[in-house]
Amino acid sequence: MKVRLLDIAHARSGDKGDTANVGVIANRPEWFPLISRELTQARVTQHFAGMINGEVDRFELPNLNALNFLLHGALGGGGTLSLKTDAQGKVYSTALLRMVLDVPDAEARALGLPSA
Amino acid sequence: MTERIVRVASGQGFWGDSLDAPRQQVENGPIDYLMLDYLAEVTMSILQKQKERDPSMGYARDFVGAMDSVMDAVTERGVRVIANAGGVNPPACAIAIQGLAKQRGKSLRIGVVTGDDLLPRLNELLEQGHALAHMETGEPLETVRDRVLSANAYIGSKPIVEALSRKAQVVITGRSTDTALTMAPIRFEYGWTDTDYDRLAAGIVAGHILECGAQSSGGNCQYDWRNIPDLANVGYPIADAYEDGSFVVTKHPNTGGRVSVQTVSEQLVYEMGDPHGYITPDVIADFSTIHIEDAGPDRVRVFGIKGYAPTDKLKVSIAYRSGYKAVGTLVYSWPDALEKAQLADRILRERLERLGLHFDEILTEFVGASATHGPLAGDAGRNAPEVQLRVGVRSDDRATVERFTREIAPLVLNGPPGVTGFAGGRPKVEEIVAYWPALIDKTVVQTHVEIV
Numbered sequence: 001m002k003v004r005l006l007d008i009a010h011a012r013s014g015d016k017g018d019t020a021n022v023g024v025i026a027n028r029p030e031w032f033p034l035i036s037r038e039l040t041q042a043r044v045t046q047h048f049a050g051m052i053n054g055e056v057d058r059f060e061l062p063n064l065n066a067l068n069f070l071l072h073g074a075l076g077g078g079g080t081l082s083l084k085t086d087a088q089g090k091v092y093s094t095a096l097l098r099m100v101l102d103v104p105d106a107e108a109r110a111l112g113l114p115s116a
Numbered sequence: 117m118t119e120r121i122v123r124v125a126s127g128q129g130f131w132g133d134s135l136d137a138p139r140q141q142v143e144n145g146p147i148d149y150l151m152l153d154y155l156a157e158v159t160m161s162i163l164q165k166q167k168e169r170d171p172s173m174g175y176a177r178d179f180v181g182a183m184d185s186v187m188d189a190v191t192e193r194g195v196r197v198i199a200n201a202g203g204v205n206p207p208a209c210a211i212a213i214q215g216l217a218k219q220r221g222k223s224l225r226i227g228v229v230t231g232d233d234l235l236p237r238l239n240e241l242l243e244q245g246h247a248l249a250h251m252e253t254g255e256p257l258e259t260v261r262d263r264v265l266s267a268n269a270y271i272g273s274k275p276i277v278e279a280l281s282r283k284a285q286v287v288i289t290g291r292s293t294d295t296a297l298t299m300a301p302i303r304f305e306y307g308w309t310d311t312d313y314d315r316l317a318a319g320i321v322a323g324h325i326l327e328c329g330a331q332s333s334g335g336n337c338q339y340d341w342r343n344i345p346d347l348a349n350v351g352y353p354i355a356d357a358y359e360d361g362s363f364v365v366t367k368h369p370n371t372g373g374r375v376s377v378q379t380v381s382e383q384l385v386y387e388m389g390d391p392h393g394y395i396t397p398d399v400i401a402d403f404s405t406i407h408i409e410d411a412g413p414d415r416v417r418v419f420g421i422k423g424y425a426p427t428d429k430l431k432v433s434i435a436y437r438s439g440y441k442a443v444g445t446l447v448y449s450w451p452d453a454l455e456k457a458q459l460a461d462r463i464l465r466e467r468l469e470r471l472g473l474h475f476d477e478i479l480t481e482f483v484g485a486s487a488t489h490g491p492l493a494g495d496a497g498r499n500a501p502e503v504q505l506r507v508g509v510r511s512d513d514r515a516t517v518e519r520f521t522r523e524i525a526p527l528v529l530n531g532p533p534g535v536t537g538f539a540g541g542r543p544k545v546e547e548i549v550a551y552w553p554a555l556i557d558k559t560v561v562q563t564h565v566e567i568v
Binding site: 010011012013014015016017018019021023024025027047049050051057059060061062063064065066068070076077078079080081083084085086091093094095097098 | 157158251252336337338339378381382383384385386387388389390391392403404405406407408438441443477478479481483487488489490491492506508509510548549550551553
């Protein structure tokens with residue numbers, strides 16, 4: 001089953017120099033393991049291909065049912081140097097939430113995930 | 117006997133935040149401390165420019181209005197105010213507040229924290245071998261030394277604690293860390309020592325939750341955003357801190373917004389780096405140890421935080437001049453809005469080329485199609501009602517950027533059709549003040565507290 005990340009998680013992003021951070025939080029604690037499994041460093045790197053020119057770091061915060069991603073080279077130089085509309089990376093959060101996950105039907109049903 | 121609480125209220129998340137929030141925080145319910153955060157990364161350089169023009173300036177002027185609006189609470193009810201409004205000139209800020217108090221017929225005891233300003237000592241520090249290398253690129257500061265506008269060490273809670281212990285009613289700092297403004301009064305009230313790392317870290321986490329104002333009480337919250345009540349009357353966040361380091365995030369009754377596990381969690385991950393090591397001058401907080409739970413309507417309990425000994429460095433915020441930029445925009449309408457905007461961009465670039473203008477960077481965005489989400493946004497198609505062409509340029513040469521700004525308007529008459537949205541006039545050339553983060557040995561930064 002296709003599941004939109006937007007329907008099972010919320011997120012906030014910000015900046016530190018030319019790096020954007022995206023913290024993504026499961027809407028329900030029981031959905032966090034699935035999100036943590038699916039949002040690998042490789043998957044998120046692939047998701048942002050063409051938008052960032054650096055690496056992606058991934059951190060786990062199971063205590064907050066959250067993951068934190070650092071997207072390096074995401075802000076066109078960052079801060080006041082950047083010419084981008086989103087110079088401070090404020091909406092990388094919603095860009096991440098565009099991701100669609102492929103979840104086995106049985107698991108999706110067991111977790112009560114909303115279908116895309 | 118009820119357990120003791122220290123109540124710290126956030127009344128400002130950045131310079132330019134709601135002018136009314138400080139007053140609402142003192143009027144809508146009881147608080148012990150009002151914490152006002154005015155400084156962002158580039159704010160110091162703006163203030164430095166103001167100080168160069170007028171030596172009595174260089175602080176966040178909004179703070180004077182804020183103090184005017186909370187003066188009675190401070191002098192009559194004992195609310196104490198902690199603000200990094202001093203910018204690059206805390207003494208001048210204190211003079212302005214004393215002037216205000218006098219005008220209002222009040223007597224006020226103000227603690228002024230200085231010592232963070234490294235600009236006057238910069239040459240001496242570089243000569244002593246402090247490279248102040250850029251934290252991300254590793255470049256030594258020498259490469260931009262002649263363009264430096266301001267240099268301030270991020271300082272911690274201790275001078276604020278000293279000011280409070282000397283009975284300051286208002287504490288004005290320069291580049292204190294945002295989080296120290298909240299942690300310091302809690303630490304002061306409970307007498308936490310320098311090695312009380314877990315509780316100091318808890319105070320830092322409280323500070324992180326409070327430092328962006330309403331961003332933890334329902335503002336900019338994605339979770340259930342449609343149903344967050346009455347943001348027009350949003351209540352700014354408050355931390356009720358207990359002696360064991362735990363605290364409850366809440367807001368005044370009869371205010372809008374929401375304090376929930378979700379609103380607080382979103383703020384916790386905001387601008388987060390490595391969650392295991394949130395480095396501050398006083399302590400390293402481990403955000404992976406934060407426990408957070410619902411504690412009733414608009415109440416969230418935060419506890420269990422671990423902290424570790426701080427490093428022997430302080431972060432330094434340096435601002436330097438870094439050329440010029442300008443951004444020009446035009447709006448293209450249906451049909452084929454995106455295609456028209458793309459053609460206009462090609463025409464513009466060809467003209468810039470013919471003029472022999474070379475930029476360090478030129479960036480085109482199509483607002484309404486792909487400006488913020490790039491290729492993830494998918495195809496805008498031919499039916500977008502409008503697309504804004506947004507072209508930005510950057511160069512060390514002001515004249516080059518100036519010339520660019522003349523090339524936008526002509527497109528209205530000599531480019532693709534269906535174009536509008538030029539009422540704002542020619543784009544403005546902006547001098548870029550860029551941010552240079554560095555580290556310095558703690559031992560070279562001495563803070564001072566003066567009571568005035």
